Amino acid sequence: xxxxxxxxxxxxxxxxxxxxxxxxxxxxxxxxxxxxxxxxxxxxxxxxxxxxxxxxxxxxxxxxxxxxxxxxxxxxxxxxxxxxxxxxxxxxxxxxxxxxxxxxxxxxxxxxxxxxxxxxxxxxxxxxxxxxxxxxxxxxxxxxxxxxxxxxxxxxxxxxxxxxxxxxxxxxxxxxxxxxxxxxxxxxxxxxxxxxxxxxxxxxxxxxxxxx
Numbered sequence: 001x002x003x004x005x006x007x008x009x010x011x012x013x014x015x016x017x018x019x020x021x022x023x024x025x026x027x028x029x030x031x032x033x034x035x036x037x038x039x040x041x042x043x044x045x046x047x048x049x050x051x052x053x054x055x056x057x058x059x060x061x062x063x064x065x066x067x068x069x070x071x072x073x074x075x076x077x078x079x080x081x082x083x084x085x086x087x088x089x090x091x092x093x094x095x096x097x098x099x100x101x102x103x104x105x106x107x108x109x110x111x112x113x114x115x116x117x118x119x120x121x122x123x124x125x126x127x128x129x130x131x132x133x134x135x136x137x138x139x140x141x142x143x144x145x146x147x148x149x150x151x152x153x154x155x156x157x158x159x160x161x162x163x164x165x166x167x168x169x170x171x172x173x174x175x176x177x178x179x180x181x182x183x184x185x186x187x188x189x190x191x192x193x194x195x196x197x198x199x200x201x202x203x204x205x206x207x208x209x210x211x212x
Contacts, residue, residue, distance in 0.1 A: 005032065005064040006064070007052060007081075008069075009032070012067045017029045017067075030043060032055045066105075067079050068195045071162075072085060075125050075143045090107070090109075091110065093110060096111065096114045096189060097115045097116065108128065109128065111130045114132050120137065120139075122144070123142035129150075132164075141160040143161040144162050145168075148167075151169045156172065156175075157175045162182070164182045165182050168188065170188040174191055175192075176192045177192055177194035179195040180197070182198050183199030185202055
């Protein structure tokens with residue numbers, strides 16, 4: 001049996017686990033989480049996350065994935081696992097389509113019915129979620145999350161740690177900065193700068209709250 005260590009035992013971790021089983025990447029799962037949870041989906045949960053850096057854990061589970069929703073935390077743990085010489089595979093559901101000319105970075109996950117088209121580039125630690133679509137020549141930086149049902153047209157660029165909300169649409173050749181949140185169902189028709197939230201049809205940047 002092949003073992004997989006998954007950091008994060010929340011909802012995202014459940015989907016990562018079931019995708020790993022469906023894809024044949026693993027036949028046995030062990031989770032790590034900072035919360036005092038005994039088991040998830042019938043698989044054991046160890047705590048805390050820091051256990052991943054224990055040489056005895058590394059020896060027992062040489063292959064790992066990080067299933068943490070926050071992109072900065074996810075990328076931080078990917079870096080820690082890289083430094084500890086873990087194997088960090090790309091996880092792809094068997095129903096997903098990935099073009100043979102696309103690149104998907106290490107520790108990224110591609111869930112059921114997602115489509116990744118010709119010469120798409122996806123950085124490390126990305127989440128390509130259920131039934132989303134990423135068209136030709138699009139470039140996604142590290143830690144990007146494309147939520148379920150979102151659609152990115154051709155030649156779109158998305159910066160590090162940005163979040164494309166559920167059901168959002170991005171027209172061709174749009175540039176989205178780093179640390180951006182695109183709201184659910186938004187239609188992005190213009191470039192978006194770093195560190196903003198954009199919502200609506202067409203998507204408009206929300207004003208930042210005043211500091212008290």
